[in-house]
Amino acid sequence: xxxxxxxxxxxxxxxxxxxxxxxxxxxxxxxxxxxxxxxxxxxxxxxxxxxxxxxxxxxxxxxxxxxxxxxxxxxxxxxxxxxxxxxxxxxxxxxxxxxxxxxxxxxxxxxxxxxxxxxxxxxxxxxxxxxxxxxxxxxxxxxxxxxxxxxxxxxxxxxxxxxxxxxxxxxxxxxxxxxxxxxxxxxxxxxxxxxxxxxxxxxxxxxxxxxxxxxxxxxxxxxxxxxxxxxxxxxxxxxxxxxxxxxxxxxxxxxxxxxxxxxxxxxxxxxxxxxxxxxxxxxxxxxxxxxxxxxxxxxxxxxxxxxxxxxxxxxxxxxxxxxxxxxxxxxxxxxxxxxxxxxxxxxxxxxxxxxxxxxxxxxxxxxxxxxxxxxxxxxxxxxxxxxxxxxx
Amino acid sequence: xxxxxxxxxxxxxxxxxxxxxxxxxxxxxxxxxxxxxxxxxxxxxxxxxxxxxxxxxxxxxxxxxxxxxxxxxxxxxxxxxxxxxxxxxxxxxxxxxxxxxxxxxxx
Numbered sequence: 017x018x019x020x021x022x023x024x025x026x027x028x029x030x031x032x033x034x035x036x037x038x039x040x041x042x043x044x045x046x047x048x049x050x051x052x053x054x055x056x057x058x059x060x061x062x063x064x065x066x067x068x069x070x071x072x073x074x075x076x077x078x079x080x081x082x083x084x085x086x087x088x089x090x091x092x093x094x095x096x097x098x099x100x101x102x103x104x105x106x107x108x109x110x111x112x113x114x115x116x117x118x119x120x121x122x123x124x125x126x127x128x129x130x131x132x133x134x135x136x137x138x139x140x141x142x143x144x145x146x147x148x149x150x151x152x153x154x155x156x157x158x159x160x161x162x163x164x165x166x167x168x169x170x171x172x173x174x175x176x177x178x179x180x181x182x183x184x185x186x187x188x189x190x191x192x193x194x195x196x197x198x199x200x201x202x203x204x205x206x207x208x209x210x211x212x213x214x215x216x217x218x219x220x221x222x223x224x225x226x227x228x229x230x231x232x233x234x235x236x237x238x239x240x241x242x243x244x245x246x247x248x249x250x251x252x253x254x255x256x257x258x259x260x261x262x263x264x265x266x267x268x269x270x271x272x273x274x275x276x277x278x279x280x281x282x283x284x285x286x287x288x289x290x291x292x293x294x295x296x297x298x299x300x301x302x303x304x305x306x307x308x309x310x311x312x313x314x315x316x317x318x319x320x321x322x323x324x325x326x327x328x329x330x331x332x333x334x335x336x337x338x339x340x341x342x343x344x345x346x347x348x349x350x351x352x353x354x355x356x357x358x359x360x361x362x363x364x365x366x367x368x369x370x371x372x373x374x375x376x377x378x379x380x381x382x383x384x385x386x387x388x389x390x391x392x393x394x395x396x397x398x399x400x401x402x403x404x405x406x407x408x
Numbered sequence: 409x410x411x412x413x414x415x416x417x418x419x420x421x422x423x424x425x426x427x428x429x430x431x432x433x434x435x436x437x438x439x440x441x442x443x444x445x446x447x448x449x450x451x452x453x454x455x456x457x458x459x460x461x462x463x464x465x466x467x468x469x470x471x472x473x474x475x476x477x478x479x480x481x482x483x484x485x486x487x488x489x490x491x492x493x494x495x496x497x498x499x500x501x502x503x504x505x506x507x508x509x510x511x512x513x514x515x
Contacts, residue, residue, distance in 0.1 A: 057438040064434075111434045113447075140432055142449060 026259050027298045029266045033285065036269050058361040059315040062110035063351060067319040067330060068100070070128065071120035076149050077189030080215060080250035083120060085390065086333040092343055094322045097127040099343065101134050103320065106347040108138040116145035116173075118330070120322070123152035129160045136164050143169040147213070150174035151192045153199030155206075162206040171238065173211045174200055178220045179230055187219060197234075204235050211238035216284040217253040221260060225267045231278045232271075240282030241265060245331055246387055246400055254401070258294045261285060288380040288399070308379045313386070314339070314357035326350050328360055331386035360385060365396045411502055411509070413495050420475035424510040425468050425498070431506045435462045448505065455504065460486060464497065468507060 071094075072083055095103070107115065115135065122128055123146075135144060144165065153174075161172065176196055178184050184193040203210050212231050216224065224241060231239050243261075244254050255261050261284055272280050288309035296304050314328030314337075324342040327333050339357055340350035354361060366372060366382050374380070382388065383399035391400035416423070430449040435442070444462035446455040457465075460482075467473055467481050479494055501507045 057436070061434070061436050061438065111432065113432070113434070139429060142432065142447070 026262070026294060029259070029262045030295055030298045032266050032269060033262060033283075036266075036280070036283065059354065059357075062348065063112055063316055063318045065114040065312065065317040066107055066112045066116075067317075068103075068115070068117050069119060069319055069321040069330070070100070070117055070122050070125050070131070071322050073124060074119060074121040074149070075124060075151060075190070076121070076192070079187055079189070080217070080244055080247055080253065082245055082247050082331055083333070084249070085247045087335060088321075088323075088325065088333060088338070089335055090323050090325075092323050092341065095324050095343070097130060099324070100127075100131055103324075103342050103347060104131075104135055104138065106342075108140045110348060110351075111140050113140065113142045115141045115143070116147060118147040118319075121149055121152065122146060123148050123157065129157070129164075132161070132164055136166075143171075145171045145173055145211075147173045148175070148199075149188070150176070150196035150199040151190075153202055155202055158202045158206040158208065161203075162208055165208060167207070167209060171209045171211045172203055173213050173240075174203070175215070176200070176212045176227065176231075177215050177217070178223060179226055180223070183219050187217070200234050200236065209237045210234075211240060211281065212236050212278065214239065214241050215244055216241055216255060216261065216264075217244050217250075218255055219253060221255050221264050224264045225271060228268045228271050228278070232275050236278045238281045239278040241268065241280070241284045242282055243284040243401075245390075247390055255284075258285065262294060288376070288383040288402075292376060292380075292402075304376075305379075307376075309381060309383050311360065311381075311383075311385060314354060314360040318351070320347075328357055329386055331384075332389060334389070359395060364388075366398065369396075369398055371398045411499060413492070413499065416475055416495050416498060417491075420479070422474070422511065424472050424474055425478060426472045426508050426510055427465065427469050428506055428508055433462070433465050446506065451505075453504075460489070461497075464494075464501075472510070 072086075074081070074083070117128070117132070125131075132146075135141065146161075165172075174196065177187050179193070181191065181193050185191045200210055200212070212227070214220070214224065214227055220227070228239060244250060246254055265283055265285060269280065288307065292304070292307070295307070312329070313332060317329065319327045319330045319333070320342060321327065321333065325333075325338045326340050326342065326347070328337055328339070337356050339353070339355045342350070359365065364382055364385060369382070371377050371380075371382050382397070383402065385395035387399040387401055388397040389395050391397075431446065432449060433444050433446045435444045442459040442462065444457045444459075444465065446457065446461075446465070447453075463485060464478070464482060467478060471477070473481065475495075475498070478498075479491055482494055483489060498507070502509070
């Protein structure tokens with residue numbers, strides 16, 4: 017626990033945090049309902065959320081990039097435009113509701129706009145998003161996108177972790193912050209819905225509020241503050257002091273309450289396991305009891321990479337969790353068989369860990385399996401960020 | 409347009425039923441022994457239904473049937489369901505802005 021804050025101050029922050037949690041969601045209602053329903057079954061009939069990893073190439077070199085941590089034996093060539101279209105047909109038939117394109121850098125893919133046109137010709141995807149680093153946005157691309165995307169739910173997510181060019185270069189390996197800002201301005205000029213994604217690290221934790229104000233100035237629609245995923249190369253950047261994280265996030269939340277735009281849609285404190293220690297110390301017991309962790313990996317979500325491999329989640333792109341390849345098998349068969357996903361769907365084996373003695377075990381279930389895997393090389397261990405576990 | 413039981417029955421051989429383009433449904437067989445989630449993209453409203461509701465939506469989506477052929481198909485699956493009950497259900501779907509009735513010639 018940080019010594020910078022007294023008990024009452026943190027207690028207030030925790031209460032404000034829960035006020036935020038109760039009011040914030042960017043999901044269409046159906047996704048919220050299905051996510052809650054999904055808690056009661058090992059996996060949904062078909063996935064609700066799917067990510068298309070259309071390329072592994074990127075023009076940046078981010079220190080925390082999890083794509084670089086992939087351990088995959090590739091036995092095939094990248095998917096062609098036509099093969100992606102077949103996958104889109106299947107996803108449409110499967111009633112996938114939330115679809116996003118990611119990478120690598122998706123805007124570097126030559127057929128991207130054609131692919132988006134194809135996606136938007138389908139009816140079932142309620143929400144569609146593009147996740148980009150923002151450096152390749154041009155007026156031509158923005159014009160095309162504005163004619164294709166739905167103004168209410170579709171979005172373009174741009175990564176912006178800092179406003180400091182020096183920090184930007186440290187985190188992303190390139191000196192391109194001005195291109196990103198220009199890119200966001202162009203997207204807004206064309207009336208597109210823009211979401212800024214900020215990964216919270218030791219480098220930017222004190223400037224979250226500045227990023228929020230800047231996003232407000234640019235008329236950005238949404239902003240998400242994500243915790244750093246603990247890939248090996250970036251573990252030294254993790255913010256371990258969760259009360260500091262909380263304090264800086266609440267500063268942003270207070271700005272949101274005044275300014276109302278951008279809407280905050282994700283926070284860097286996903287409760288289990290990150291903030292539970294702070295919460296259990298400072299929040300009333302009834303709040304801690306209401307918390308739960310739901311991992312959608314292989315239960316309601318999948319990710320498909322540029323070679324057709326199907327994973328349960330973006331952070332588990334390793335041979336051990338590839339359930340199949342779309343080139344050789346239908347996606348619905350891959351989903352139903354869920355090869356290698358039993359532990360994700362029916363529960364990890366945590367009997368030999370201290371988790372089973374933890375009072376939060378039934379709510380937490382070991383939290384993020386990928387965060388366990390990247391540190392312990394197995395998902396049969398708790399989330400590596402759990403302070404309660406470390407201190408037992 | 410307001411519709412009622414008499415109107416539907418009097419034109420059951422002519423009128424075809426189709427789903428509105430902004431209606432999306434998803435079936436989950438493992439939730440409560442089979443639940444269909446129906447979502448209206450335009451209003452954001454969500455409705456849930458049982459296996460029979462799912463069957464009706466599936467037939468409407470795949471075949472754009474006439475009212476008469478829909479009645480036959482459903483009663484093949486569940487002979488206990490009366491024409492009255494199915495017609496009432498269609499009126500409910502119509503009033504909730506989920507289906508559209510089409511003249512045969514437009515189908």
